[in-house]
Amino acid sequence: YDTIISGGTVVTASDRILCDVAIKDGKIVALGSGLTGADEVIDATGKLVLPGGVDAHVHIAQPSGEGIVMADDFESGTRSAALGGTTTVMPFCLQEKGQGLRAALKDYHAKADGECHVDVSFHLIISDPTEQVLGQELPALVEDGYTSFKIFMTYEGLALKDREILDVMSVARDTGALVMVHAENYDAIRFLTEQLEKRGQTAPRFHATSRPIAVEREATHRAISLAELVDVPVMIVHVSNREAMEQIRWAQNKGLTVLGETCTQYLVLTEKDLDGLGMEGAKYVCSPPPRDTESQEACWEGLRTGVFTIFSSDHCPFRYDDPQGKLTPKGRTSFRWVPNGIPGVGARLPVLFSEGVMKGRIDLERFVAVTATNPAKTYGLYPRKGTIAVGADADIAIWDPTKTQTLTHDLIRDGADYTPYEGIEITGWPVHTLLRGKTVARDGEVVGQKGLGQHLSRAKSPFAVQRDPVAS
Amino acid sequence: YDTIISGGTVVTASDRILCDVAIKDGKIVALGSGLTGADEVIDATGKLVLPGGVDAHVHIAQPSGEGIVMADDFESGTRSAALGGTTTVMPFCLQEKGQGLRAALKDYHAKADGECHVDVSFHLIISDPTEQVLGQELPALVEDGYTSFKIFMTYEGLALKDREILDVMSVARDTGALVMVHAENYDAIRFLTEQLEKRGQTAPRFHATSRPIAVEREATHRAISLAELVDVPVMIVHVSNREAMEQIRWAQNKGLTVLGETCTQYLVLTEKDLDGLGMEGAKYVCSPPPRDTESQEACWEGLRTGVFTIFSSDHCPFRYDDPQGKLTPKGRTSFRWVPNGIPGVGARLPVLFSEGVMKGRIDLERFVAVTATNPAKTYGLYPRKGTIAVGADADIAIWDPTKTQTLTHDLIRDGADYTPYEGIEITGWPVHTLLRGKTVARDGEVVGQKGLGQHLSRAKSPFAVQRDPVAS
Amino acid sequence: YDTIISGGTVVTASDRILCDVAIKDGKIVALGSGLTGADEVIDATGKLVLPGGVDAHVHIAQPSGEGIVMADDFESGTRSAALGGTTTVMPFCLQEKGQGLRAALKDYHAKADGECHVDVSFHLIISDPTEQVLGQELPALVEDGYTSFKIFMTYEGLALKDREILDVMSVARDTGALVMVHAENYDAIRFLTEQLEKRGQTAPRFHATSRPIAVEREATHRAISLAELVDVPVMIVHVSNREAMEQIRWAQNKGLTVLGETCTQYLVLTEKDLDGLGMEGAKYVCSPPPRDTESQEACWEGLRTGVFTIFSSDHCPFRYDDPQGKLTPKGRTSFRWVPNGIPGVGARLPVLFSEGVMKGRIDLERFVAVTATNPAKTYGLYPRKGTIAVGADADIAIWDPTKTQTLTHDLIRDGADYTPYEGIEITGWPVHTLLRGKTVARDGEVVGQKGLGQHLSRAKSPFAVQRDPVAS
Amino acid sequence: YDTIISGGTVVTASDRILCDVAIKDGKIVALGSGLTGADEVIDATGKLVLPGGVDAHVHIAQPSGEGIVMADDFESGTRSAALGGTTTVMPFCLQEKGQGLRAALKDYHAKADGECHVDVSFHLIISDPTEQVLGQELPALVEDGYTSFKIFMTYEGLALKDREILDVMSVARDTGALVMVHAENYDAIRFLTEQLEKRGQTAPRFHATSRPIAVEREATHRAISLAELVDVPVMIVHVSNREAMEQIRWAQNKGLTVLGETCTQYLVLTEKDLDGLGMEGAKYVCSPPPRDTESQEACWEGLRTGVFTIFSSDHCPFRYDDPQGKLTPKGRTSFRWVPNGIPGVGARLPVLFSEGVMKGRIDLERFVAVTATNPAKTYGLYPRKGTIAVGADADIAIWDPTKTQTLTHDLIRDGADYTPYEGIEITGWPVHTLLRGKTVARDGEVVGQKGLGQHLSRAKSPFAVQRDPVAS
């Protein structure tokens, strides 16, 4: 063997077993008791040996409007992932209006190649569903392994009309791609924003007022209904509250394949965080906005009961103290211009571990399921990613469940200059991260060269295609 | 007194009392036992004395597309109403694109003046919500007594975008008007229609396939959500099934003022009725389409439990055997071109009485409530209309609860050449209809001159304005 | 006419009409405009003319355990009713173990005869369902006009076992009687009470702890289920909270005839009221106990949406400062011994009027429905009682909707020495109460002799028997 | 190694991995690729390697009333289990009235010792909760590893009163035992049974009529409520229908720890199966009875969505053609006397595999979860039992997913003379069963000596005790 991780408690989405893990050529080749014969032995006694996290929803180096620059390139974004125990990230490749999908992908691959500390795999964003895109490019790209894409029901330049959504979903149905939906009602947000601006209510906290729960719930119901009409599975991403969650649960109980994702911010932040002095609230501007403590409770319940099968960061980083970031001059004139998104790829796992597992809200197996196994399965990366099993990539995060520290940006080290989770007391930390058997982070430091991370072509989602029920 | 109706059982929305009714100058002036001293005494012994019906949703003489002519003018439409025990109808005044609301009203009044057998009062249809319309005309017309209007979420040339709906609802909120919504998703219907047409599925029965329950449920949820955001009451008209009904109930339980209406066709017809040979199914083409027996059961339940407070006909008549009607040549090429709507103003009350009251599904008081009292209250006609009480207009239908006959178009006598309710065995019939004290129909014949019916200016809906809780 | 009430706004469960009311021989004989020709004219200008209240749930002169005396006899109890605008009360006739029903009735009639200021009609309480009682007495008494009875799922000496409940319900089914259920789980209350007493938690406030919401919800579900098995309607009395209410709503949506009642205490009191210093909390000891503000909100919603059709007082009065009342020596040793019940027959209508109608939670017609019309209909007193209509008894309460005062026991004048509603600001008051045309209370004083009130034999409940759908 | 199972697809509750399994001293010691060096190699190429089933609900050699003999002793019952891929069964040790728990256990151990082909572990049945039993015996036995017990809400001689249930649950709370509840309302069943018998409706099919869904739903709600009051987890066993399931889901959504189990009969049988000629229906008499196809659908949904976490057989075998079995002479006089229960320990896994996995209703991982991992975890046998992982007992069932055959009793070979699942076409079969590394069944034949199976002492259920969140 190349490496043996010995003495730790190996955790999968269903099991928690004291055993050793043997690695060879980047793969897990054996699980056993008292394994020997490796070049390197990592002593994991008293530690947890978890599959490296799969963060299925991150934004890196994405164009974000004139004068605004996203805080992370692929080097810094994946560095933070590695430090936070995540070994695969799934960023979005944004099609701009008038642009072809292949052209967009070329750009993103160029930005990512040779820069990554962990593996990456792109989702597409369809913003311009022309006949060429839907008839030619998209089907071809699905076959090439870009098997999922996101569509938006809001944002200038991104929002698709219902008819476009139906057409795009039809292509997903025909090709076996998985559709992810950003569900907020664009017209309603514009209407409320204009009202607020007319009243001079332009501070960051009014960002939350401009997109209340009903705006998200409505779009969620609509997305589900359109998917029902096309008869295609759909993933509702970044769900923030009980009402939207109830739409998903209703659909699931009705037998529809409607999947749900929630994110760190909806578990530990609230609308109150946008209330800071001056522009401080801008640090928490993201969409949907954080809600209230009842919504947090609902999202925990959703993670526990299976309404949500995936937990992501929706990492979308902007520097705060930066005219190209949250403090863009235009942002002072209205919340509408504050760059929309918050960093979180590095904090995702420690926050969920500490607030979820250690506080008894979810168990350890569920932690692994929602942060690694389910995202890998859902998006066609399994069994290569997302579990600790013979034959899988040796993507492993070794956690010290006893390490206690206060969360600061120093521990996260993405390209932003703050973390919205600053100050949370965290118990448990990923002290050692391996990517395909190689150590990429250890004791809070990135180890080795960037560029170890590769792009992953993906199989089709099992939710989107019929599988042999018993084949592995 | 001018007239006394003696010996009948007087029924209101809450009471059922054996007593006489005295009428003077078109008004009810006394209820009593053994009243005497009238020019005319109508013996109602063994009969039910009910408030004349208020049909809050009818279409008369409305332009319906090139080459298509609606089967009723105001004379024939109100004639059928009178024969069916209805003394007030509320037709729609349709604004056409580019047209002003006052101009539209002028047209409709011209068509109605001097033609009506029963009273009429127009709802507006807002199809072109320009700044002029929303800022000037509509507020002025609400003050003039046109206190309700309908908007559409489907139909070419009528469908409003979400933003337009929000703007129109804002005007309703500011003026105290009541918004009625036709809730079906336009984009989804077009999408499904094109798919069906591509597959050659163009027979009338595919009209139902092209607008399934999810299409109505989605729009219902959206209409409720937009009204919730604007904080304005909303009436969901012609609800056809349980899923849409559950959206309304959910909103009501949440404390929103969301009102619901169902119609005759959803209680006694099903999608199967569209399955006839050749073009026979065209006789049942209306939107939303009739569903299935489970949906019928749900609509009965909604009437019983108060989810629906209004029962209307959605009378929208086209002749069947007529190239300007259901058998328009284009209709043979696709269900899309079949004139959309069915007649029902005359059949509404007998069908509900027979299927509802006599079969024990609703009680007599509830019958009065949903067919007369509630529509009158909801749309600002109460207490002038909708009940039998001192001071109210003497609009009265005397029912023989024992009369049994098979429903045929002969009994209805609107301008169409068929009734979709043909063949139903009916127990109970309105044998004598009085409008403001004058007999307008008796024993199946219209009595007296057309033109007795007047247009009614209306107060604002109590749902849309704050009232003194104890003033009458 | 004997009397004319002129110029007031007459309100029924569905209508609100400015008109005069003419009375002859104790009956309403005419409603009209400008009626004349009466011995007595009562000017009701600016007033509301409502049907006298029907309080369907009161306890008067009921044995309440050794050393405890109920605060009201029939004179004082009905006096308070008259002062509070109520003209019919329905007290319980309690069968004691080993006693026959006729024997029990004889006792109660003896206590009531010649003592009452308003009409009374007894429900039975079945505590000893022997073969003789179920096979002989009860069927005969139902035919004699005692058409409803209450059973208990808790209380030593009263609680029936499930099998007994099923047997009693079977008799109700066969005879057309209506079953009322006190739904709390006896075993659970005993279990919790013993635990509390073991811990020394014996103060009055632990009364509420000993019968939490789950205890009521469970028994409610069970009562509904047993009624479902027997296929008999059931009335769940004194519902206090959302969870129990949801059981009723669920059953109603399922198509079962399950009726619900809520009471004054569940709208305006909470568990906190039991928290007073020393024994002060004893003033609020009743079962089920008041809950919290969320439960209040639920009960208002239930009144509004029709889950509850009846609003009663559950008047069950004990003096506070009295060793035979709330301050019985044993009560200091444990809440278990505090006399269980609170007075309310006089406060019921003013509190609901002020908190409900004047605060916009229910409308005036709904007020009449739940306080008079529905109880009269449900228990077979309609149309003699419960409405203002020709032929009905002239039981009328004239309300001054502008009168504002602070509620004190002086205004109520039952036999207790306090009111649990002390201090509530009340807008609106019944300033004149007529029983069968005779004034029984006016301007806060009882008028005339006791003994005007009679016992009423009742028809069977329309919910319990099949009726001709169109007969009055 | 002693044994290597090579080339199969190893399935756990979350993973499906092609790898080898190495066994030594009865334990799984390694999972790997290309493992070598074993005395015995089992070629599992093309096969599925699953954890041996854990059947958490079986009855073996249990006294069943005078003149009735259960069809299985421990030899035959565990033989059938082994043939059906199950390696651990959890039979009940029934306390008889007046008997101590230790005395009962002594009897059952005596019957089981040396007889078993697979491992066994007893649940207790508490039928006589005396002070001695609750205060002394039960706490001691929980510490000794009998960490779960069942109570009954029905059956003569077994049904506990609510107060007894509360007392027993209190002991469970204090000791960390897990309470299983048989939820049917005894009084209601007796009531219905007597009614049926009075009407002469005594054929086996009236067994189902005598215990309708409401009887089970009510008891389920009550059991949940009592557990809520005591604040203790509860397992509702053998849930048969949607209404009972909705009670469980409601409780789970409310945050209560309420667990649910369903069984083979509720997925593939219906009430119609009791309709056979003569006494044929007796073959399907069990409690709760099978319901209808809608209930089946509900139970599948419950397995899928997690309402049910455990799938058991409720094996309770009686011979059909036997005067000591289903054809007991008394059974001909009334369904009440037909021995209550059906065999199923052998058929459980093949039926669920074929109807569930192969028909796409649940996936393979869920199959493992509900048939092995979850029962093992829930009842304190994990990680020794219920998964394939290093350190676990080598309890393994090798399945041929392609084997197709018609189910007959020959394939099951328990002590009964029929299987209620006769005639179902089954795809997939456990062709090789190992217990702690030893082959106990192969190719439809039991291998080796009886007596290999041992009794297992169990840890407390993680649901019943607080655990360290990160310890294995």
Ligand SMILES: [Zn+2]
């Ligand atoms: Zn998004």
Ligand SMILES: [Zn+2]
């Ligand atoms: Zn995003």
Ligand SMILES: [Zn+2]
């Ligand atoms: Zn319409």
Ligand SMILES: [Zn+2]
């Ligand atoms: Zn219409």
Ligand SMILES: [Zn+2]
């Ligand atoms: Zn009571």
Ligand SMILES: [Zn+2]
């Ligand atoms: Zn009471």
Ligand SMILES: [Zn+2]
């Ligand atoms: Zn059982």
Ligand SMILES: [Zn+2]
């Ligand atoms: Zn069992």
